[in-house]
Amino acid sequence: MKLLKFLMLAAVALMAVVSCASKKEAKEAPASKVLVLYYSQTSNTKTVAQEIAKRLNADIEEIALVEPYDTAFQATIDRCKADREKGILPEIKPLKSNVADYDWVFIGYPIWFGTYAPPIASLLEKVDLSEKWVVPFCTFGSGGLESSSKDMAEKQPNAKILPGYGVRAARLSAMPKEVEHFLKLYAPLMDKFKTTNTSSPFVPADFPEQHPISADEAAIFDAAVNGYPMLNAKATTVASRTVHDGEGTEYLFTAMDMPREKKADMPPASEIKVYVLVENGKAPEFTRVVR
Numbered sequence: 108m109k110l111l112k113f114l115m116l117a118a119v120a121l122m123a124v125v126s127c128a129s130k131k132e133a134k135e136a137p138a139s140k141v142l143v144l145y146y147s148q149t150s151n152t153k154t155v156a157q158e159i160a161k162r163l164n165a166d167i168e169e170i171a172l173v174e175p176y177d178t179a180f181q182a183t184i185d186r187c188k189a190d191r192e193k194g195i196l197p198e199i200k201p202l203k204s205n206v207a208d209y210d211w212v213f214i215g216y217p218i219w220f221g222t223y224a225p226p227i228a229s230l231l232e233k234v235d236l237s238e239k240w241v242v243p244f245c246t247f248g249s250g251g252l253e254s255s256s257k258d259m260a261e262k263q264p265n266a267k268i269l270p271g272y273g274v275r276a277a278r279l280s281a282m283p284k285e286v287e288h289f290l291k292l293y294a295p296l297m298d299k300f301k302t303t304n305t306s307s308p309f310v311p312a313d314f315p316e317q318h319p320i321s322a323d324e325a326a327i328f329d330a331a332v333n334g335y336p337m338l339n340a341k342a343t344t345v346a347s348r349t350v351h352d353g354e355g356t357e358y359l360f361t362a363m364d365m366p367r368e369k370k371a372d373m374p375p376a377s378e379i380k381v382y383v384l385v386e387n388g389k390a391p392e393f394t395r396v397v398r
């Protein structure tokens with residue numbers, strides 16, 4: 108229900124910004140100022156941040172910790188657990204950028220434990236994003252864009268948080284092209300792009316209604332998720348749409364994710380949504396899971 112509310116708000120915000128941008132263009136308003144802020148432990152998110160900043164000619168700043176996490180995976184998990192038990196967040200170094208100077212703030216992070224990594228929680232405690240256009244972006248093993256965007260909207264209720272971009276770490280090589288398409292969604296909204304086109308052809312059409320899965324669609328789902336150890340899912344219904352300017356088809360599957368092992372501490376069977384991309388002539392890949 109909360110997710111639905113967030114998506115509705117995002118849609119309203121998007122419509123508002125489209126109408127606002129077209130008025131601005133008519134008046135030849137000065138270019139928007141864009142800041143890309145990101146935290147990255149192992150450089151995946153950094154790569155995305157750099158791509159976005161380069162394409163938007165935006166300012167960019169990495170969020171640094173006073174006491175960085177140990178680079179070992181288990182040590183990071185242990186510190187996160189210990190911090191959570193103590194009720195503390197990691198201390199971040201003061202930002203060099205003054206967020207108040209910007210109209211748009213792109214915020215990038217890895218997904219940790221289903222949402223943005225703790226340094227972003229620290230950032231959201233410190234900055235005021237009220238009235239800013241905020242675009243979340245993230246990298247992850249399987250997903251977390253929707254949940255982290257929703258959590259961000261709860262932390263900064265006066266920010267205008269727009270639909271974001273997320274990419275699996277395993278698909279980072281597809282990122283530059285996806286970012287290019289993603290930013291075209293916002294091109295009409297940013298006078299930086301010097302465009303008068305406010306009805307971007309790059310905004311994908313909405314998914315139609317879900318329908319029961321056919322044998323061919325089941326094969327696409329299985330090909331996309333097979334081999335990924337964190338999923339043991341069976342798709343039930345699906346809808347699809349054309350994306351990437353006609354170069355691919357995106358499927359939104361509804362599936363049941365079953366426990367992988369019969370153990371008491373395994374999560375119970377649950378309904379998930381799985382996005383799968385089939386680019387023309389390529390094998391199906393799942394792009395994210397929404398739990």
Ligand SMILES: Cc1cc2nc3c(=O)[nH]c(=O)nc-3n(C[C@H](O)[C@H](O)[C@H](O)COP(=O)(O)O)c2cc1C
Nearest residue numbers: 147148149150151152217219220221246248249250
């Ligand atoms: C402590 C920790 C927790 C993680 N939790 C999740 C998770 O809940 N879901 C997920 O899809 N990926 C999870 N990951 C994987 C990271 O999101 C992924 O590797 C990401 O691309 C790392 O980004 P970075 O290179 O910018 O640090 C986790 C990684 C770490 C280190």
